[in-house]
Amino acid sequence: MFFRLQLPLILTFIAGMIPIVAFFFTSEATIVKAPTDRLEKWMVIVAGFALLLGVINVIQGNLKKIERRGPGWPYAICLLVGLLVPGIFGILSAFSVGPFQGIGLRADGGYTPFAWVTRFFFEPLQATMFSLLAFYIASAAFRAFRVRNLEATILLVAAVLVMIGRIPVGDAISSAVRPGALASFTEWLMDKPNTAAQRGILIGAALGAASLSLRVILGIERSYLGLEKSE
Amino acid sequence: MESTGKRNGLVQSLRNFDRRWVFLLIGLGTILPIIYPIGFGVSTTPPVQQLYDKIESLTPDDVVMLSFDFGPTTVPENGPMASAILRHCFTRGIKVVVIALYPIGGRALAVQALNEVAPEFPHLRYGIDFVNLGYKDGAQALMKQMGEDIHGVFPTDANGDPLSQLPLMQRVHNYKDISLVVSLATGVIGEWWANLINSQFGVPVAVGCTAVSAPKYYAYLNTGQMIGLLGGLKGASEYERLLLDGHPSVSAPYNDPTRFNAMKGMDVQTIDHSIIILFIVVGNVAYFLSRRRAARV
Numbered sequence: 001m002f003f004r005l006q007l008p009l010i011l012t013f014i015a016g017m018i019p020i021v022a023f024f025f026t027s028e029a030t031i032v033k034a035p036t037d038r039l040e041k042w043m044v045i046v047a048g049f050a051l052l053l054g055v056i057n058v059i060q061g062n063l064k065k066i067e068r069r070g071p072g073w074p075y076a077i078c079l080l081v082g083l084l085v086p087g088i089f090g091i092l093s094a095f096s097v098g099p100f101q102g103i104g105l106r107a108d109g110g111y112t113p114f115a116w117v118t119r120f121f122f123e124p125l126q127a128t129m130f131s132l133l134a135f136y137i138a139s140a141a142f143r144a145f146r147v148r149n150l151e152a153t154i155l156l157v158a159a160v161l162v163m164i165g166r167i168p169v170g171d172a173i174s175s176a177v178r179p180g181a182l183a184s185f186t187e188w189l190m191d192k193p194n195t196a197a198q199r200g201i202l203i204g205a206a207l208g209a210a211s212l213s214l215r216v217i218l219g220i221e222r223s224y225l226g227l228e229k230s231e
Numbered sequence: 232m233e234s235t236g237k238r239n240g241l242v243q244s245l246r247n248f249d250r251r252w253v254f255l256l257i258g259l260g261t262i263l264p265i266i267y268p269i270g271f272g273v274s275t276t277p278p279v280q281q282l283y284d285k286i287e288s289l290t291p292d293d294v295v296m297l298s299f300d301f302g303p304t305t306v307p308e309n310g311p312m313a314s315a316i317l318r319h320c321f322t323r324g325i326k327v328v329v330i331a332l333y334p335i336g337g338r339a340l341a342v343q344a345l346n347e348v349a350p351e352f353p354h355l356r357y358g359i360d361f362v363n364l365g366y367k368d369g370a371q372a373l374m375k376q377m378g379e380d381i382h383g384v385f386p387t388d389a390n391g392d393p394l395s396q397l398p399l400m401q402r403v404h405n406y407k408d409i410s411l412v413v414s415l416a417t418g419v420i421g422e423w424w425a426n427l428i429n430s431q432f433g434v435p436v437a438v439g440c441t442a443v444s445a446p447k448y449y450a451y452l453n454t455g456q457m458i459g460l461l462g463g464l465k466g467a468s469e470y471e472r473l474l475l476d477g478h479p480s481v482s483a484p485y486n487d488p489t490r491f492n493a494m495k496g497m498d499v500q501t502i503d504h505s506i507i508i509l510f511i512v513v514g515n516v517a518y519f520l521s522r523r524r525a526a527r528v
Contacts, residue, residue, distance in 0.1 A: 023431075027379070040376045044369035044384070051334075051368055104342045104389070118339045123303035126336065130304035134503060138257045139250040142510035146518045156515075160508055166442070166465045167501040168271035183274050190449050198450040 005227065009219040015039060016217035058083060086122065089114040158193075162186050242524060245517035253510060260506050264498035265491075271501050273494060278452055279469040282437045282459025285411060286316070287477070291324035293410035294403055299329065299344070300420035302336040305441050309415045310344070311467040311493035312439035315474050316413055317348040318481045321355055326399055328409070330385070331366040332373070332420050338366035338389065351484065358397040365389030371423055378406050378432045406434040411458075415439040425451040439466065464500050467493035 022036035062076040070076075092100035093114045103114040111119060147153045164170040165186025174182035215221035289295065297316060301309040320327050329345060331337030345363055349355060357363075364385040367373055376384050381404060382394045394400040402408060412434055414424040421438040425448070429436040435458045438448055442463025451457045461470055471493050475482055485492050 037376070037379055040372045041383070043372035044367070044376065047369040047372065102390075103339075105346065115339065115342075118336065119343075123306070123336060123339070126303035127306060134261065135254045135257050138503070138507050138510060139253045141507050142248070142250070142253055142514045145511045145514065147515055156511070160511060163504045163508055166463075167504045168273065168497065169501055169505060171272065171274050180274060183276065187276050190446060191453070194446045195449045195453050198447050202447070202450055 005222075005225065008225055009222070013217055013219065016213065055083070055087070082121075086114065086117050089117055158189060162189060165189075239524060242517055242520045245513065246521060248517075256506050257503060260502040261499050264502050265495070268488075268495050269498045269501075270494075271497055273465075273468045273472045273497060275469045275473060276466075278449075278460035278462070279466050280473065282413070282461065283319070283470060283473045283477070285435065285437065285458050286319050286323070286325065289320075289323065289325050289410055291326070294326045294328055294399070294408060295320050296328045296330065296409045296412045298412065298414040298416075298420070298424070299331040299337040299341040300333045300414050301340065301417035301441075302333055303340070305417045306340065307491070307496055308441050308464050308467060308493075309417065309439060310340070311464075311471060311491070311496070312415050312461050313340070313344040314348055314484075314492075315467065315470045316415075316439070317344060318351070318484075319470075319474050319478070321348065321352045321360070322478050322481050324360070327361040328381075328399070328403060329361065329363040332370050333417060334366070334368060341365075342389065347484075351481070358392075359399055362394075362397050362399050363389040364394075370420060371427060374423060374428055375431070378428065381405055406432040409434055412436045413439065416444075417441060418444075421448065422451070425456040429456045437461075464493050464496045468497045 018039055019036045022032050025032045027033055059080065062080050064070075065076045066073050066080075089100060090103060092098070093103045093112060096102070100113055102112050103118075104112065105115055106112055145156055145159070147156060161182070164173065165182045170182045170186070171180070174180065212221065216224065286295070295316075297313070297320075299313065317327065319325075329341050331341045341363055345361070349357070349361065355361065364381075365388065367384060369376075373384050382400070385394060387393055388397060388400075406412075406428070412424055412428065414421045414436065416422075416424075416438055417440075421440050421444075424436045424438065428434060429451075436456065437459035438451075438457055439461035440448055440463070442465065445460065445462030445466070448457065448460050448462070452460050461467055471485065475485060484490055485494070
């Protein structure tokens with residue numbers, strides 16, 4: 001039980017307290033700063049392993065799906081091909097195997113295999129996925145953006161004003177009354193009411209994160225240990 | 232009686248409006264202005280002007296760190312920002328350290344931007360006037376670590392050459408040697424530059440973000456954690472306008488009809504915003520008419 005519960009809790013407490021204490025010292029206090037610098041270096045390494053874990057997890061999950069012929073299994077094949085082909089190209093490029101010399105452009109300006117896959121498959125596919133949003137936003141605005149009550153009306157009016165204020169047509173409209181008036185009003189909306197709301201959200205999220213961190217550091221929150229409730 | 236019937240028919244057809252017409256109009260509103268540019272004018276907002284002024288105030292001895300924290304999804308918004316800021320720095324002789332912290336395509340986009348802009352300034356030399364340190368995983372931890380030792384985080388540049396061999400990096404060791412950090416961000420990394428790096432290390436930070444994430448950055452702008460903000464395509468087009476007005480010598484790529492830039496993109500945004508607003512109005516008219524009809528029944 002010591003190795004499954006007490007030891008991880010002690011390590012979590014120490015690892016959590018070091019950066020908090022170090023935050024209040026300047027870089028001259030090396031005895032306090034050195035451990036936190038070391039921890040940050042470890043974090044970069046751990047992040048690399050986390051990436052590897054993620055890749056293994058995706059491969060395992062999708063291989064199982066293909067094996068079972070689960071719903072949408074052909075998409076799982078596409079996903080694995082999309083993951084493995086650039087991945088293998090990237091690894092071969094890192095070791096400069098055969099035509100896989102680096103991951104950027106060749107000296108003559110031509111594409112290396114990895115750069116070619118990135119430029120002509122990955123980038124257009126990613127851009128296409130995001131571009132679809134424009135169509136769905138327009139459709140959703142038509143169907144759902146309704147003046148149902150006061151709150152919805154305020155939201156709608158603000159949204160329409162910001163949308164108009166963000167395009168040159170807004171300048172043309174407002175120039176009939178006062179040049180730049182709509183752009184200034186849009187900026188005021190973003191700068192004052194929007195900022196007030198954003199600050200509320202940010203402060204709330206920060207307090208939530210701080211309280212959760214404290215719960216983890218003090219050993220109150222233990223779900224990350226993967227123990228059963230009885231343990 | 233006949234006019235009531237017509238109105239009911241209109242309400243019904245508006246309510247049952249096939250959304251594929253919306254898609255078609257948005258598609259045309261996007262494609263046509265790209266093929267046939269309109270050239271709407273662009274007005275400038277204070278957050279963009281502040282970043283422009285900051286870079287104008289820097290000298291050739293200063294170093295700007297340009298962080299590619301975005302992927303291919305947001306290239307139409309972030310890409311023109313990257314090109315404009317690189318051109319602004321290069322035309323003023325300001326040194327640029329390029330890094331990428333976004334895992335999905337950040338490095339490739341940094342290389343593309345440099346390949347596009349650097350040849351326009353043939354007198355600049357890699358390693359002396361600008362460097363590309365490539366991508367490194369670890370975001371927050373790595374960003375903090377650079378406050379102590381950039382060479383420890385990026386031992387080599389994107390080409391695999393040791394940083395100690397690059398003359399520019401021989402004088403850049405941590406944020407104290409950086410005059411400005413500009414993060415071009417898709418997601419949360421831009422926020423980390425403001426609330427983590429500016430707060431702890433004091434280095435001035437500016438962010439170029441997508442239009443949808445611009446509202447949250449105003450909170451950091453107001454507190455002084457950021458010195459400037461480019462919000463979406465509008466922000467990018469404003470910066471391009473300022474750059475062209477202040478430095479007409481860099482106008483060639485912006486006059487090239489085969490190259491995309493944010494000012495051209497604003498034509499698309501103008502048409503598409505107008506279509507969306509039109510649909511919102513039409514949708515609400517249908518909603519009111521149907522409510523009136525329901526009240527009568």
